Amino acid sequence: MREELDKKLVEKYPEIFRDRYGDMQTTAMCWGFECGDGWYSIIDTLCGLLSSEYRYAKEHYDDLIEWKNDTGIKPWSKKPITDEEIAEAKQKMEEEREKLPIAVQVKEKFGTLRFYVDGGNDKCYNYITFAESMSAHICEECGNPGTWYGIGWNQTLCDKHADIAYGEQAAEYRNKTGEFAYEE
Numbered sequence: 001m002r003e004e005l006d007k008k009l010v011e012k013y014p015e016i017f018r019d020r021y022g023d024m025q026t027t028a029m030c031w032g033f034e035c036g037d038g039w040y041s042i043i044d045t046l047c048g049l050l051s052s053e054y055r056y057a058k059e060h061y062d063d064l065i066e067w068k069n070d071t072g073i074k075p076w077s078k079k080p081i082t083d084e085e086i087a088e089a090k091q092k093m094e095e096e097r098e099k100l101p102i103a104v105q106v107k108e109k110f111g112t113l114r115f116y117v118d119g120g121n122d123k124c125y126n127y128i129t130f131a132e133s134m135s136a137h138i139c140e141e142c143g144n145p146g147t148w149y150g151i152g153w154n155q156t157l158c159d160k161h162a163d164i165a166y167g168e169q170a171a172e173y174r175n176k177t178g179e180f181a182y183e184e
Contacts, residue, residue, distance in 0.1 A: 001033035005040045013047040015100050027104050034107035036140035046131040050124055054096035061089040111154030112136045149173055
């Protein structure tokens with residue numbers, strides 16, 4: 001993945017990619033995102049889902065702090081904001097942050113996305129599984145609809161990028177029947 005897209009993901013989701021520049025003895029994220037630019041949107045959407053509860057709790061906490069400093073009241077109820085409410089919101093935010101999975105490797109393998117994490121729960125793993133399965137239908141190079149190609153190196157590519165990579169073999173592969181027509 002291009003450096004600029006790598007940087008955007010790390011800046012947007014610092015909690016998930018906190019080990020992006022970590023030691024290679026502790027994380028494979030030190031190598032960056034080992035896939036094409038076409039899967040940027042899949043990874044971005046996945047990280048948005050993985051971090052949604054944390055971001056909601058953080059936004060609530062930040063809002064309480066801002067309102068406390070501005071007027072001292074909640075805009076929707078006109079009731080004073082208490083220190084207890086702020087403490088509860090902060091605790092909730094910290095709990096949600098602790099639940100976030102930490103990416104240890106993001107790469108292409110056998111033509112589809114692999115998103116390996118440390119931590120997380122069943123909901124996180126369901127999101128990851130869905131994102132990985134979607135990558136089998138999205139061109140890794142450009143993000144357009146794609147087909148999984150099992151010609152030599154397995155890849156998911158649109159027709160244009162498959163033709164560039166495989167030439168006439170790509171057209172022959174597309175003409176075979178079945179969802180995954182392996183080379184004979």
